[in-house]
Amino acid sequence: MKVAVEVKNVSMRFNLASQKVDNLKEYFIKFVKRQLKYTEFWALRDVNLTIEKGDRLGILGLNGAGKSTLLKIIAGVLKPTEGSISVKGKIAPLLELGAGFEPEYTGAENIYLYGAVLGYPREFISEKYDEIIAFSELGKFIDVPLKNYSSGMKSRLGFAIATIVEPDVLILDEVLAVGDAKFKKKCEAKIQSMFDKGVTVLFVSHSLAQVQKICNKAILLEKGEIIASGEIADVSRIYEEKTS
Numbered sequence: 686m687k688v689a690v691e692v693k694n695v696s697m698r699f700n701l702a703s704q705k706v707d708n709l710k711e712y713f714i715k716f717v718k719r720q721l722k723y724t725e726f727w728a729l730r731d732v733n734l735t736i737e738k739g740d741r742l743g744i745l746g747l748n749g750a751g752k753s754t755l756l757k758i759i760a761g762v763l764k765p766t767e768g769s770i771s772v773k774g775k776i777a778p779l780l781e782l783g784a785g786f787e788p789e790y791t792g793a794e795n796i797y798l799y800g801a802v803l804g805y806p807r808e809f810i811s812e813k814y815d816e817i818i819a820f821s822e823l824g825k826f827i828d829v830p831l832k833n834y835s836s837g838m839k840s841r842l843g844f845a846i847a848t849i850v851e852p853d854v855l856i857l858d859e860v861l862a863v864g865d866a867k868f869k870k871k872c873e874a875k876i877q878s879m880f881d882k883g884v885t886v887l888f889v890s891h892s893l894a895q896v897q898k899i900c901n902k903a904i905l906l907e908k909g910e911i912i913a914s915g916e917i918a919d920v921s922r923i924y925e926e927k928t929s
């Protein structure tokens with residue numbers, strides 16, 4: 686068995702401000718007087734998970750269960766409070782596309798910026814530059830500042846940059862918005878071609894039917910803990926019982 690992703694004893698704590706602070710001055714005064722109060726909140730607790738190469742894992746759970754937090758930790762966007770992660774090979778996180786974009790810069794400048802956020806070397810981006818623009822179909826808009834893009838245009842550029850590597854691990858979120866129907870089809874075809882090459886997939890969705898269509902394995906999260914894990918059919922049954 687070849688392991689693609691290993692999550693070991695991962696816990697994630699967020700500090701929630703328990704009172705409202707209206708402005709910076711008030712914040713500063715409360716900070717100096719040590720009157721700022723936080724409530725600790727554990728979004729994930731001692732999560733252990735081994736994903737085999739080529740597996741397509743669905744991540745199920747109710748709102749706030751910790752699904753996105755887990756994906757962000759695996760993608761390297763968030764650092765866990767405790768525990769460790771290891772990912773073999775290249776990872777393409779298709780989450781909140783364009784979160785690393787800078788609105789004042791043009792699309793072209795953002796290709797380098799966002800590429801750097803995703804960890805691609807500058808020469809690699811230069812090599813792929815034309816391909817990214819071609820896939821995004823932005824044409825002359827590539828020299829326009831991003832603040833003048835529609836949300837669909839931003840997603841197109843984000844998708845084009847994030848999928849320029851041939852990934853070993855693909856992270857997908859169902860909330861991924863990828864432009865109009867025509868562009869969506871093109872993205873789906875690209876994702877399908879990655880599936881055909883045997884990419885390892887992590888997929889978050891509230892639609893059990895969608896997860897069943899794509900995934901062979903699943904985990905079920907509840908209040909930050911894995912309460913079921915295994916073959917898709919078994920985890921689906923438990924999820925259905927929980928949500929019916």
Ligand SMILES: Nc1ncnc2c1ncn2[C@@H]1O[C@H](COP(=O)(O)OP(=O)(O)OP(=O)(O)O)[C@@H](O)[C@H]1O
Pocket residue numbers: 699700701726728746747748749750751752753754755
């Ligand atoms: N940056 C943050 N600061 C404070 N709390 C956070 C932060 N990010 C997430 N949380 C909290 O962690 C918990 C898990 O959130 P997460 O987004 O991982 O849930 P989810 O399972 O993806 O939910 P959904 O199905 O609603 O998308 C939630 O209670 C959320 O409020």
